[in-house]
Amino acid sequence: MDIESLIGRLDLSAKVRLLTGADMWSLPALPEIGLRRLVMSDGPIGVRGEQWSSADPSIALPSPTALAATWDVALVRQAGRLLAQEARRKGVHVLLAPTLNLHRSPLGGRHFECFSEDPYLTGELGAAYVEGVQEGGVGTTPKHFVANDFETDRFTVNVRVGEKALREVYLAPFERVVQAGAWGMMAAYNSVNGTTMTEHRALQRDLLKDEWGFDGCVVSDWTAARSTAATAGGGLDVAMPGPSGPWGEKLEAAVREGRVAEEVVDDQVRRVLRLARRVGALEDSPGPGPAPAAPSPTAGSVPAAGGTEIDGTALARQVAARSFTLLRNEGGLLPLGAVRSVALIGSAAGEARVMGGGSAQVFPARVVSPLEGLRGRGDVEVRHAIGTDPRVRLAPLATPARALFLDATGETLAEHPLAGTEARWVGSLPPDVDPARLAAVEIRTVYTPGASGPHEFSIAGVGAFTVKIDGDTVFDGTITAEGGDPAAAFLSPPERRITATLATGTPVELSVRHPAGAFGGMAFVSFTLGHADPSPGDDALIAEAVGVAAGADVAVVVASTTPEVESEGFDRIGLALPGRQDELIARVAGVNPRTVVVVNAGSPVEMPWLEQVAAVLLTWFPGQEAGDALADVLFGDAEPGGRLPTTWPVRQSDVPVLNVTPAGGEVAYDEGLFIGYRAWERAGRAPAFWFGHGLGYTTWSYDTIAVTGTTVTVAVTNTGRRAGREVVQFYLAAVNRDPDRPARRLAAFDVVDAGPGQTVVTTVHLPERAFQIWTEEGWRTVSGDYTVEAGRSVADRRLAATVTL
Structure with missing residues (x-):
């Protein structure tokens, strides 16, 4: 039956019911027209x-x-297919992704969740990704x-931005x-030029739907819709x-x-039903419908509609290696040759930081740490x-645990296994839990200490807790919430610590x-039981690391940001690596000239030790196969394929566009068109590494x-001794x-492969x-002469030609 006929079968009450979430993650079923529940899920790195x-x-x-560092549209499309496969395995119809906001400032808290x-x-x-x-x-x-x-005051902030910058950039x-x-x-939550986005008729209805011809469905960010008539008239279709x-x-x-x-x-x-049909x-849709349960989430084993099954583990490893960006490689230290010993240093070497915090967080069935990956070579x-x-909060125990759902008498309503001591159910409880009877959730586990002495435990969350x-x-x-952003209190909750001698x-x-x-x-259940082994303190730990580095053929230091630095709900306060990691790197480099620094961060950090180390490899937040991909790249089984999707500064003070803090409830985008490399070129400043850089x-x-x-053809030759x-x-x-316009702009790109001595031609x-x-x-199309330049980064342009329009 066509959609217009289906609409005609609905009364006003049923129509309106369809436009509002039935719960946290779904729109309601309407059996009278054959509509099943329409389930949504957060992304963007998993489902x-x-x-x-x-x-x-x-x-x-x-x-x-x-993903952006790969600059590889085919690989990103394949990642999208894997996510569709995962979504179907979990009965999800709509993925709440990708994030297309820009890296206007490196202080943006969700910088890691945006592309470039x-x-x-x-x-x-x-x-x-969408395709x-x-x-x-x-x-x-x-x-x-x-x-x-940016994240600061995101629920209420007004972004003041000119029409030219809005159209050409954002x-x-x-x-x-x-x-x-x-x-x-x-x-979005924020306002633009005085109107909150869920009510913004000029942008949502006049531009998005009418001018651009968007025939899809506009969904509010969660709780972003705060009015009735204004949001309905402003172009919003679904309030969640x-x-x-x-x-x-x-x-x-x-x-x-x-x-x-x-x-x-x-x-x-009409738009919701069109989405449902797609x-x-x-019931009469030609689409794939719900997927069967998969035997192994690590392999992503339900094929996307009409496609071949994608091995999720293999693809995660491939994407990671392709994204790793080699910033510095003095003397060709990498890939590592015949080395007998490697000093692997850093807390993130043993407990990998594989993703940013917030709605981008998922729970993988496995995470390969750098330590596991390198030791796996044998x-x-x-x-x-x-x-x-450098961590501010203690990490959850990685020991198997049980979550008990209890009624007011203490009777167990249901019991569910957990991979660690982190409890989180947002929106939906497990289906066998009666929400009307639920009074408490309890995590239980057994922990066997690997060291004697004072162990630290922590409880992170908001509300009442009893720890035994x-x-x-x-x-x-x-424990009470801090600050005014409820999402921040949920995503980065306060913590209380307890010491116990074991x-x-x-x-x-x-x-x-x-x-x-x-x-x-x-349901809103979210708390974590954290743990840390007895520690002799940073002074002793750094001294130990220096000793280990001095006796090894190569030192590899894994330096990372922490969940308190990069997450949804708040912005960064600086670009320095947290804790004493800069000191650690400098001291290790002082005793081992063959030091490689692996930067495990989703966005730029300062590197005051840059000239002291032989190599710097940026691994971003590398996903669940982090350690295996790192071993592949360090030892040359795979090439680091990444190129910077954002400019990397020497110092925070050099960044030409930095502010993310509202003044009087507003953030003014007074820089207009000039963000990123455009702003750096106008300012005449040299960053540590330019947009597009990567070895x-x-x-x-x-x-x-x-x-x-307007077609450009370039020939390049691999002049080295290995494929690349x-x-x-x-x-x-x-x-x-x-003069009021940027000096240049990225207009095209292509990824090419070539063997040693091979010449390849790319046409864009x-x-x-x-x-x-x-x-x-x-x-308006501006006619005249243009210079098109081809190269390896915005600052390393090798060839030029004239285009006349």
């Missing part, structure tokens, strides 16, 4: 599903900054529309994914979560009172030392009980360039440039938009 719990594990791909500082690169990779997911019959909702490029990636056929879009909120009965009343036209509601319903949630002695521990060790109560109190090899029973329930049909394990010559119309990949970048500059077409500017009359 969490309706349970935010290790009991329902997911593939964890590398972070979006890592460049709108063109962001748009091309975002389009590939890959949707080829698998799963919808996407590119987010956060628009100008949600809207550009969203326009590209609409061209790619995105089935959804997520409206539900069922409480500003729509429901309130929207029905607004229609009956004439404040919202029923034609508006019909259009909203993802197979209508032909090299790996000596590990922590050196220093071998039946003795060691904490019984209430003996090596003697097991202890641990338990944490927390009052819990479901409110308005939704490989071979060398390249750029031989010839030819132009026919090169990212050929094309930058366009107007010969007679308006420069898009029309590369020659256009936004004016008061709309888009």
Whole structure:
């Protein structure tokens, strides 16, 4: 039956019910028209599903900054297909991804969750991601529309941005994914030029739907819809979560009172049903429908619709290696040759930081740490030392645990296994738990200490907690939230610590009980039992690491940010590595000139020790296969294929666009078009590494360039002794440039492969938009002479030719 006929079968109450979340993650079923529940899930590196719990594990791909560092649209599309496969395995119809906001400032807390500082690169990779997911019959909702490029006061902040910058920079990636056929879009929390985005008729209805021809569904960010008639008239189609909120009965009343036209509601319903048909949630849909359960989440073993099964573990490892970006390699230290011993140093070497915090978090069934990856080779002695521990919060125990759901009498309603001591159910409880009877959740585990002495335990969460060790109560109190952002309190909660003296090899029973329930049909359970072994202190740990490094052929220091530095809910306060890691690296380099620093961060950090070390390898947040991919790259089984998708500063004070702190409730994007490398070039400042930079394990010559119309052909040769990949970048500059415009812009790119001595040719077409500017009359193509430059980064341009338009 066609969609118009289905709409005609619904009364106003049913129509409105369809537009509001039935719960945290779904829209309601309407059996009378054959509509099943429409389930959504957070992304973008995995598919969490309706349970935010290790009991329902997911593939964890590398972070979006890592995906962007590949500059490989085919690989990103394949990652999208894997995510569709995962979504179908978990019964998910719509993935709440990708994030298309820009790296306006390196202080942005969700920098790791966005692709790039460049709108063109962001748009091309975002389009590939959308196409890959949707080829698998799963919808996407590119987010956060628009100008949600920082976290501070994100619920209330007004972003003041000029029309030219809005069109040419911040809207550009969203326009590209609409061209790619995105089935959804997520409206942001913030306001733009005085109007909150969920009510922004000019951007959501006039531009997105009318001008761009977007036929998909606009979903609010969670709790972003705060009004009834204004959001309905402003272009929003779905208010999440539900069922409480500003729509429901309130929207029905607004229609009956004439404040919202029923034609508006019909259009909203039309868009939701169109989405449902596309993802197979209508009974007569040709789509894939719900997927069967998969036997192994580590392999992503349910094929995407019409496709071949994708090995999720293998793809996660491949993407990680392709994203690793070699920033420095003095004397060709990497790849490592015949080395007998490696000193592997850093807390993140043993407990890998594989993803950023917030809605991007999933629970993989396995995580391969750098220590496991290097020791897995078997032909090299790996000596590990922590050196220093920069973490502010204690990590959860990685011991198997049980979650008990208890009623008011203490009777167990249900019991579920956990991979560690982290409890998290957001929106939905396990299906065998009666929310009406639930009174508390308790985590229980048995821990066997590996060392004697004072062990630290912690409880992180908000509310009342009782912690017991071998039946003795060691904490019984209430932890209160800090700050005004409820998401930050949830994603980065306060912590209380307890010290207990334990003996090596003697097991202890641990338990944490927390009052819990479901409110308005939704559950919010989130707390962690953390742990740290006895420590002699940083001074002793650094001295130990220096000693280990001095006696090894090569020292590899894994330096990382922490969950308190990069996460949803707050912005960064600085770019320095947390703790004493800079000191650790400098001291290790002082005793071993063959020191490699592995930077395990999703966004830029300062590197004051840069000139002291032989090599720097940026691994971003590398996903679940971190350690194996690192071993592949360090020892040359794979080449580090990454190129920087964002400019990397020497010092925070050098960054030309930095501010993310509202003043008077506003952040002014006064820099206009000049963010990223455009701003660096205008400021005349030299960063540590320019946009597009990245070394490989071979060398390249750029031989010839030819132009026919707006088609550019470049020949490059692999002049090294091993096969390699090169990212050929094309930058366009107007010969007679308006001084108020950037010096150049990325206009095209291509990834090529070549064997030793082999020459390859790449041909790209420069898009029309590369020659256009936004004016008061709309888009205008600027004719004249342009210089197109091909090279290895925005600052390493090897060939040039003239394009005349």
